[in-house]
Amino acid sequence: MEEYRVLLVDDEEDIRVGISRKMNWAELGFVLVGEAENGQEALELAEALEPDVVLTDIKMPFMDGLELCRILSGRLPASKFVVFSGFDEFEYAKQAIRMNVFEYILKPISAAELSGVLQRLKEQLDTERTERQSTEAFRRRYEESLPVLRELFYTHLLEGRVPPEQAAERAARLELDFTGKTWAAALAHIDGAADRRELAALSVRQLLEENLALEGWNCRTFLYGDAAAVLAASQGSGSVYAFIEALNRVCALAESYLGLTLTMGVGAPCAGLEGLPQSAEGARGALDYRGLVGAGRAIYIGDLEPDAGERISFDENDERELAGAVKLGGEAEVRTAVGRLTEKVRRSGLAASQCNLFFLEILTCLLRLARSAGLEVEEVFGTGFTGAVQATDFSSFTAMGEWCLERSLRIQTLIRRQRTDSAGQSVERAKVYIREHYGESDLSVERLCDHLHLSPAYFSTLFKRETGMSFTAYVTVTRMEAAAAALRGSEEKTYLIARRCGYEDANYFSYVFKRHFGVTPTKYRAN
Numbered sequence: 288m289e290e291y292r293v294l295l296v297d298d299e300e301d302i303r304v305g306i307s308r309k310m311n312w313a314e315l316g317f318v319l320v321g322e323a324e325n326g327q328e329a330l331e332l333a334e335a336l337e338p339d340v341v342l343t344d345i346k347m348p349f350m351d352g353l354e355l356c357r358i359l360s361g362r363l364p365a366s367k368f369v370v371f372s373g374f375d376e377f378e379y380a381k382q383a384i385r386m387n388v389f390e391y392i393l394k395p396i397s398a399a400e401l402s403g404v405l406q407r408l409k410e411q412l413d414t415e416r417t418e419r420q421s422t423e424a425f426r427r428r429y430e431e432s433l434p435v436l437r438e439l440f441y442t443h444l445l446e447g448r449v450p451p452e453q454a455a456e457r458a459a460r461l462e463l464d465f466t467g468k469t470w471a472a473a474l475a476h477i478d479g480a481a482d483r484r485e486l487a488a489l490s491v492r493q494l495l496e497e498n499l500a501l502e503g504w505n506c507r508t509f510l511y512g513d514a515a516a517v518l519a520a521s522q523g524s525g526s527v528y529a530f531i532e533a534l535n536r537v538c539a540l541a542e543s544y545l546g547l548t549l550t551m552g553v554g555a556p557c558a559g560l561e562g563l564p565q566s567a568e569g570a571r572g573a574l575d576y577r578g579l580v581g582a583g584r585a586i587y588i589g590d591l592e593p594d595a596g597e598r599i600s601f602d603e604n605d606e607r608e609l610a611g612a613v614k615l616g617g618e619a620e621v622r623t624a625v626g627r628l629t630e631k632v633r634r635s636g637l638a639a640s641q642c643n644l645f646f647l648e649i650l651t652c653l654l655r656l657a658r659s660a661g662l663e664v665e666e667v668f669g670t671g672f673t674g675a676v677q678a679t680d681f682s683s684f685t686a687m688g689e690w691c692l693e694r695s696l697r698i699q700t701l702i703r704r705q706r707t708d709s710a711g712q713s714v715e716r717a718k719v720y721i722r723e724h725y726g727e728s729d730l731s732v733e734r735l736c737d738h739l740h741l742s743p744a745y746f747s748t749l750f751k752r753e754t755g756m757s758f759t760a761y762v763t764v765t766r767m768e769a770a771a772a773a774l775r776g777s778e779e780k781t782y783l784i785a786r787r788c789g790y791e792d793a794n795y796f797s798y799v800f801k802r803h804f805g806v807t808p809t810k811y812r813a814n
Contacts, residue, residue: 288417290313290317290318290348290445291313291316291318291319291339291340291409292318292320292336292338292339292340292774293312293317293318293319293334293338293339293340293341293342293411294320294321294322294323294329294332294333294338294341295307295319295321295323295342295343296322296323296324296325296326296328296329296341296343296344296352296355296657297347297371298299298324298325298341298344298347298348299342299686300324300346301359301395301527302396303322303324304404306396306401307319309398310401310402310405311402315402315405315406315409316405316409316413317340317409320336321336321338324347324522325341325347325350325728325795325798326347326349326350326351326352326355327349327799328349329341329350329351329355330350330355330358330359330558330759331759331760332761333359333362333363333364333366334757334759335605335757337363338363339365339366339367339412340366340367340368340369340405340408340412341355341359341366341367341368341369342357342369342371342401342488343356343368343369343370343371344370344371344372345370345371345372346372346373348792348794348795349792349798350468351797352370352372353370355428356368356370356388356714362699367389367408367412368388369388369389369390369392369404370388370390370391370392371392371393371394371396372389372391372392372393372394373394374394378435380780384453385521387661388412389404389408389411390404390407390408392404394435397658398673404628410433410491410741413472425705426691433461433462434705436461437461437463438509438510440457440458440461440463440714441507441511441516442509442511442516442703443806444518444560444563444564445472445516445518445562445563445564445567445588446513446523446564446567446580446602446603446604447564447600447602447603447604448603448604448607449562449604450604450608451559451561452614453533454558454560454561455579460532463507464505465520466520466522466811467505467520467521467522468521468522468523468558469520469521469527469556469557469558470519470520470521470556470557470558470559470560470562470563470566470790471518471519471521471530471551471553471554471555471556471557471566472516472517472519472554472563472566472567472569472570472635473516473519473530473534473552473553473554473585474511474514474516474517474520474551474552474554474567474570474571474574475488475491475511475514475515475516475517475549475550475551475552476514476549476550476551476552476574476577476582477491477513477514477547477548477549477550478547478548478549478550478582479546479548480545484513485568487514487545487547488510488513488514488515489510489708490545490547491514491515491541491545491547491549492508492509492510492515494537494540494541494544494545495515495517495537496508498533498536498540499517499519499533499534499537499539501519501529501530502535503521503522503526503699504520504521504529504530504533505519505520505521505528506518506519506520506530507519511590516567517534517551518563518652521556525637527553527587527589528587529683530553531585531587532585534551534553534585535551535584537549538550538551538552538583538585539583542583548582548583549583550574550577550582550583550584550585550586551584551585551586552569552570552571552572552573552574552577552585552586552588553569553573553585553586553587553588553589554566554567554568554569554570554571554572554573555569555588555589564600564602564603564604565599565600565602569588569589569592570588571588572592573586573587573588573591574586576591585658590734597632597641599632599642599645600645600650601628601644601645601648601649604649604675605631605646605649605781606652606686607622608627608698608730609624609628609649609652609653609695610652610656611624612624612695612699613656613695613698613699613700614656614702615703616697616699618696619771621628621692621695621699622692624695625688625691625692626688626692628649628688628691629684629685629687629688629691630655630664632645632646632684632687633684637809639678639679639681639684639687639785642651642678642684643678643679645678645679646676646678646687647677649691649795650674650676650691653667653691653694653695653698654724656698657698660698660701660702660705661705661802662698662701662702662705662739666701667697667698668694676690686811710749710752710753711753713739713741713746713749714749714750714754716739717735717739717746717758718761720735720738720739722765723762725762725765725766725769725788725789726769726787726788726789727789728790728791730762732746732758732759732787734809746758762789763799765804765805766788766790766799767788767799767800767804768784769787769788770784770788770796770800771804771811773787773788774811774812775812781793781796781797781808782796782808784796784808785797796808
């Protein structure tokens with residue numbers, strides 16, 4: 288098993304040397320990756336080393352061990368802390384407990400005592416690591432979550448949020464039998480239960496489960512929205528009208544048993560799982576007719592709109608895939624997404640005029656992407672664009688796809704340029720802020736991010752990517768350059784220069800200066 292990384296922090300060099308040499312780190316399952324002589328230095332090291340364990344003294348100059356633990360517990364929440372102190376003070380112990388410190392050890396520290404602490408700590412770390420990685424534990428949690436995951440899967444199917452090529456694989460993973468030649472969706476609408484909607488939905492679901500044992504059909508019932516839904520699969524022998532009649536019986540039972548007016552909207556059957564979002568859309572449309580044909584029964588969209596099954600819809604999955612490819616993918620991902628949409632139209636076998644709504648939905652998606660990115664419409668679609676484009680304006684589905692691809696790639700290029708410019712501007716604004724405030728001792732990444740309106744985690748990643756160094760390191764460099772300039776160009780006392788550069792403690796300033804330049808401030812000025 289991989290060794291756990293340890294950072295050792297103590298202002299007394301002989302203690303650090305003693306601990307580092309006397310401990311058999313490898314045998315205990317640890318590796319000493321770094322040492323620091325104060326909390327401030329340890330904080331900078333921890334950013335780069337990301338230790339699993341921090342062994343730290345409490346009483347140190349510049350930043351004490353408890354403050355170090357407090358800050359690191361936020362930045363490295365998985366790290367464990369062991370603190371040691373020469374003072375048997377109850378207040379220290381109480382604070383250590385609040386910092387979730389693993390062990391509080393009194394000095395002098397013996398190798399045997401520290402070895403015992405590290406052995407217990409390793410057992411805890413091993414347990415946590417094993418639990419995270421254990422296949423059996425994962426499977427147990429997975430199996431406990433199966434009912435919820437299945438309901439989510441059914442919901443995502445109806446809403447078009449499952450890519451067609453992934454549907455069978457995900458169904459198998461959830462231990463679902465999704466074989467069927469014909470599929471249909473039915474959605475429930477409940478009247479008369481405004482004060483007990485959740486209970487009514489559960490009751491309707493149970494009623495559907497108990498009374499939809501139908502020859503030729505395999506029905507799956509689940510909660511959906513404020514009511515319930517049914518996914519019905521036929522092997523080819525089941526008639527959709529037999530399914531509708533069974534739903535009519537359930538509606539009658541809901542009136543008799545529950546005192547509820549239950550209306551079931553039934554969508555047109557489809558040949559595969561990928562057609563379920565369209566069938567669900569038909570079921571929603573059927574429910575809209577309940578004021579016209581009467582509630583308390585099953586309403587089939589095919590009776591009211593005979594061509595309801597001959598449509599092609601731009602569903603939620605289509606929009607998410609296209610938007611994701613444009614905003615987050617590369618050119619290849621955009622080509623794949625647009626190509627899949629073009630092929631979906633081609634496979635439908637419908638005339639261009641019948642696909643016009645599908646094309647307009649793609650166009651709406653692209654307009655929404657452009658608007659959310661703050662792009663000008665003419666910048667994407669060309670001068671004089673009014674939106675008056677239809678599928679029938681193109682000579683073929685291929686030409687329509689090429690038009691959509693060109694606009695998608697254009698939006699992608701403009702968003703990337705905008706994102707790059709924005710990142711650069713944020714970092715430049717940060718540098719300006721640091722130059723203006725480096726002399727303030729309370730300058731921190733949190734304070735800077737409040738000014739920039741960015742999250743510290745995102746900013747830290749962005750800043751390091753753009754500058755090649757962390758925020759803390761950049762501030763230190765800025766302060767050291769300012770201090771060096773003041774030492775070269777003035778006779779001002781060192782402690783005043785230290786304070787002007789953001790260091791309240793002149794000794795710590797001298798320590799950082801020597802670490803940065805290799806000489807003390809006094810020698811630097813003399814040279």
